[in-house]
Amino acid sequence: MMKKHSTLLGILLAMFLLVGSAALSQAAALLADLENALMCKCEDKCGKVLINCTCATSDKTRAEFTKLLDSGLTVDQIIADQVTKHGETVLSAPTKNGFNLTAWVTPFVALLAGGFGLGKIIEAWKRKGSSDNQQVEAEETATPIPSKYSDRLREELDKIES
Amino acid sequence: MNDIGEFILLVALATALYGVVSYVMAINGNRIDLYLSADKTPVIVWGCVVIASIALWRAFLTDDFSLQYVWAYSNRELDTFYKVSSFWGGQKGSLLFWTLILTTYMTVVYFQNRKKNIRVMPYAMTIMLLIVIFFLFLLNFSTNPFERIPLPPEDGRGLNPLLQNYWMVIHPPTLYLGYVGFTVPFAFAMAALISKNLDDGWIRLTRKWTLLAWFFLCMGNLFGASWAYVELGWGGYWAWDPVENAAFMPLLVATAFLHSIQIQEKKDMMKVWNMSLVLLTFVMTIFGTFITRSGLIQSVHTFDEATLGYYFLGFLGVIISICVTMIILRLPLLKSKNELDSFLSRESSFLFNNLVLLGIGFATFWGTIFPIISEAVRGVKITVGPPFYNQVNVPIGLVLLALIGIGPVIAWKRATWSNLKKNFLMPVAAALIAAAVLFPIVPLKERAEIFTYITFILCVFVMTCILKEFFKGALARREQHGGTFIGEVASLTWHNKRRYGGYIVHIGVVLIFAGIAGSQAYGVHDQRHLKIGESIKLRNYTITYEKLNAVEATSVKTRVIAQIGVYRDNQRVWTGRPEKEFYKGQNQPVSEVDVLSTIVEDVYLILADFREDESATIKVYINPMVSWLWTGGWVIAFGTMVCMWPDRLEQRRRLSRMKKQEALFAPAQE
Numbered sequence: 001m002m003k004k005h006s007t008l009l010g011i012l013l014a015m016f017l018l019v020g021s022a023a024l025s026q027a028a029a030l031l032a033d034l035e036n037a038l039m040c041k042c043e044d045k046c047g048k049v050l051i052n053c054t055c056a057t058s059d060k061t062r063a064e065f066t067k068l069l070d071s072g073l074t075v076d077q078i079i080a081d082q083v084t085k086h087g088e089t090v091l092s093a094p095t096k097n098g099f100n101l102t103a104w105v106t107p108f109v110a111l112l113a114g115g116f117g118l119g120k121i122i123e124a125w126k127r128k129g130s131s132d133n134q135q136v137e138a139e140e141t142a143t144p145i146p147s148k149y150s151d152r153l154r155e156e157l158d159k160i161e162s
Numbered sequence: 163m164n165d166i167g168e169f170i171l172l173v174a175l176a177t178a179l180y181g182v183v184s185y186v187m188a189i190n191g192n193r194i195d196l197y198l199s200a201d202k203t204p205v206i207v208w209g210c211v212v213i214a215s216i217a218l219w220r221a222f223l224t225d226d227f228s229l230q231y232v233w234a235y236s237n238r239e240l241d242t243f244y245k246v247s248s249f250w251g252g253q254k255g256s257l258l259f260w261t262l263i264l265t266t267y268m269t270v271v272y273f274q275n276r277k278k279n280i281r282v283m284p285y286a287m288t289i290m291l292l293i294v295i296f297f298l299f300l301l302n303f304s305t306n307p308f309e310r311i312p313l314p315p316e317d318g319r320g321l322n323p324l325l326q327n328y329w330m331v332i333h334p335p336t337l338y339l340g341y342v343g344f345t346v347p348f349a350f351a352m353a354a355l356i357s358k359n360l361d362d363g364w365i366r367l368t369r370k371w372t373l374l375a376w377f378f379l380c381m382g383n384l385f386g387a388s389w390a391y392v393e394l395g396w397g398g399y400w401a402w403d404p405v406e407n408a409a410f411m412p413l414l415v416a417t418a419f420l421h422s423i424q425i426q427e428k429k430d431m432m433k434v435w436n437m438s439l440v441l442l443t444f445v446m447t448i449f450g451t452f453i454t455r456s457g458l459i460q461s462v463h464t465f466d467e468a469t470l471g472y473y474f475l476g477f478l479g480v481i482i483s484i485c486v487t488m489i490i491l492r493l494p495l496l497k498s499k500n501e502l503d504s505f506l507s508r509e510s511s512f513l514f515n516n517l518v519l520l521g522i523g524f525a526t527f528w529g530t531i532f533p534i535i536s537e538a539v540r541g542v543k544i545t546v547g548p549p550f551y552n553q554v555n556v557p558i559g560l561v562l563l564a565l566i567g568i569g570p571v572i573a574w575k576r577a578t579w580s581n582l583k584k585n586f587l588m589p590v591a592a593a594l595i596a597a598a599v600l601f602p603i604v605p606l607k608e609r610a611e612i613f614t615y616i617t618f619i620l621c622v623f624v625m626t627c628i629l630k631e632f633f634k635g636a637l638a639r640r641e642q643h644g645g646t647f648i649g650e651v652a653s654l655t656w657h658n659k660r661r662y663g664g665y666i667v668h669i670g671v672v673l674i675f676a677g678i679a680g681s682q683a684y685g686v687h688d689q690r691h692l693k694i695g696e697s698i699k700l701r702n703y704t705i706t707y708e709k710l711n712a713v714e715a716t717s718v719k720t721r722v723i724a725q726i727g728v729y730r731d732n733q734r735v736w737t738g739r740p741e742k743e744f745y746k747g748q749n750q751p752v753s754e755v756d757v758l759s760t761i762v763e764d765v766y767l768i769l770a771d772f773r774e775d776e777s778a779t780i781k782v783y784i785n786p787m788v789s790w791l792w793t794g795g796w797v798i799a800f801g802t803m804v805c806m807w808p809d810r811l812e813q814r815r816r817l818s819r820m821k822k823q824e825a826l827f828a829p830a831q832e
Contacts, residue, residue, distance in 0.1 A: 028688075039545050047403065049547050052396040054753055059771070092547035094532065099540055103532045107525035107554050114517050122510055125502040 167217030337382030343375025408450030666801030673794030680787030
């Protein structure tokens with residue numbers, strides 16, 4: 001009976017630890033999401049993403065975010081609150097809507113346009129290369145005859161045919 | 163000595179101005195007397211800048227706080243080592259240091275070429291002197307390092323504690339050697355454009371200079387990453403900070419140039435493109451300087467008194483205008499054959515490599531300037547930080563990684579199906595095996611993990627491509643000469659330094675890619691407030707906080723050191739001693755991390771905080787594969803050395819190519 005109880009207790013404890021550690025790691029992941037999404041707003045204007053910052057302000061901010069997460073606020077709600085307080089500059093990257101979308105799209109558009117342009121250029125150079133090659137081949141196969149000789153040859157052939 | 167330093171900078175400016183005027187008059191009037199007179203000015207200007215630099219160093223070493231700059235960046239307690247490096251710790255001194263490197267390069271170029279390349283040298287020297295004049299103007303009239311304090315204080319303010327690190331002694335000079343080095347190819351390119359000597363001569367003259375500058379810039383970036391890793395205490399090494407980006411962009415453009423000049427050398431193509439790239443590289447170095455010294459963009463790296471924005475903006479504008487005008491004016495002379503046999507050729511892959519490199523460069527540039535654009539368009543200032551660069555540059559970087567493998571192996575002119583099969587069968591098979599082996603091992607849930615998985619597969623593909631080249635070449639040599647395999651690999655590299663040196667550089671790049679991928683995706687960290695004897699468990703490590711010591715290191719510096727026992731699988735493997743340093747007169751203490759670095763992973767310890775009861779907040783990072791990054795850097799350094807090593811065989815090959823060309827041209831000239 002005693003053994004059964006201790007086994008049950010062990011299982012319960014293990015389950016509690018598992019659930020506890022999962023909750024802890026989830027909280028850490030949420031905090032990491034916040035730290036990645038927001039900049040440090042210290043007085044020194046260090047310009048670092050919160051996750052990379054080691055100043056006293058960043059430690060205070062982390063503690064504050066942990067409390068807010070514990071109180072049931074979501075990551076998005078905390079981010080929205082920070083934007084209201086500090087403006088868009090608190091975000092570590094531009095939002096993906098409105099004018100800010102151009103920040104995300106432009107590099108890929110430029111790359112695609114460059115790729116398309118490069119493809120066209122290579123195609124043109126390829127055509128030029130093959131037409132030049134054909135010309136060289138034609139020049140190599142045909143016997144070069146000076147024009148005065150070719151004129152005379154044509155006259156002689158005309159005479160024979162007539 | 164300070165008076166001499168101040169005066170000699172004026173003499174340098176006057177001499178440089180005289181040099182430019184005399185060179186221009188000598189070229190226009192074909193006057194040999196003026197040319198001979200102007201030809202002495204580069205060395206005189208260099209001599210003047212050396213004397214001014216010695217004067218400033220002397221002021222630092224003798225604690226001469228009558229100079230405002232010495233007062234602001236040094237104090238009596240500062241180590242001599244750091245007093246030497248304080249020279250470039252602030253805006254004024256770093257500009258003088260820049261000018262010192264620039265004039266030293268100019269003098270080396272002068273002695274190297276004055277007798278050999280008489281047709282372009284006056285032009286190149288004029289360009290370099292004009293750039294020197296800009297910096298001397300700033301030093302004399304805007305940021306004079308010899309500015310006095312009327313009543314000299316007893317002691318100085320001291321050097322920023324973050325800069326008191328050995329990497330900060332090496333990092334800025336290396337970066338400057340790279341930045342400033344690109345002035346030489348720029349000067350020769352402009353000289354070729356102005357003098358209309360647009361054959362391959364300017365490329366031959368500048369290839370090694372470009373490689374040298376590229377090497378220093380590459381190393382400078384890596385040293386900067388090392389500094390950030392050990393000094394900033396956030397567990398990372400690259401934060402996509404605007405100033406880091408400013409040093410990264412010229413590196414990308416220069417890499418594109420170093421690849422595309424091979425096509426010009428082999429096929430006499432892409433003259434306009436190569437000229438544009440070399441000019442753009444220099445423009446990017448000036449843009450980087452503008453970012454650092456303008457105060458326009460917020461960064462941890464910008465100088466305190468960032469007031470030179472308008473000067474650099476003006477300089478940048480002038481340079482861009484001149485470059486664009488000269489290219490347009492010389493377009494007819496820069497026309498080349500530009501023919502390609504196939505899409506599937508090494509030429510095409512080099513072109514795509516250029517596109518991708520410039521694509522990453524553009525994305526980085528765009529991200530750097532987007533806050534300014536946003537403010538101008540919407541009136542709202544925003545931040546563009548690491549999440550942007552990681553999301554945009556990582557996919558493009560993977561394409562680049564694939565091209566590193568494809569480029570050197572694919573055939574010149576036209577790759578047929580059979581040689582594609584021959585060259586790529588083994589690398590593709592190796593990549594597929596790697597994919598199958600890694601699939602069940604590595605986590606693949608998050609975006610970063612998926613990208614890392616792809617990176618590892620591509621790394622295997624590229625490494626197999628490169629090693630196969632070495633293997634194939636060494637085997638062929640062994641059949642001919644019968645030596646040992648290792649001996650033949652060395653001999654192969656020695657006899658084809660450019661090609662195999664380049665492959666070694668690529669191996670270094672692959673290691674860097676792997677290191678970045680591994681450390682970004684699989685790193686974990688934890689932070690706990692611990693009492694003595696308590697532990698943190700992270701992966702298979704147990705990190706036990708053992709004791710706290712306070713040490714009065716100097717009269718201005720106190721060190722608080724935590725002793726931490728690190729156990730792996732219950733075996734003590736290391737004792738870490740992270741610390742906090744408190745400097746007199748500084749608000750924030752500085753974290754000195756301690757790192758146990760192995761080939762697999764780094765255990766990275768930070769003393770984040772401590773209390774009077776000797777409890778402390780310890781932050782632990784387990785960063786996998788970071789050492790691969792630094793190893794990759796040293797491999798790149800070795801490969802670049804091999805590439806730059808004087809190669810008599812290559813010179814002979816070039817000579818015979820030129821002779822053949824002469825023979826080819828002979829009938830045409832008749």
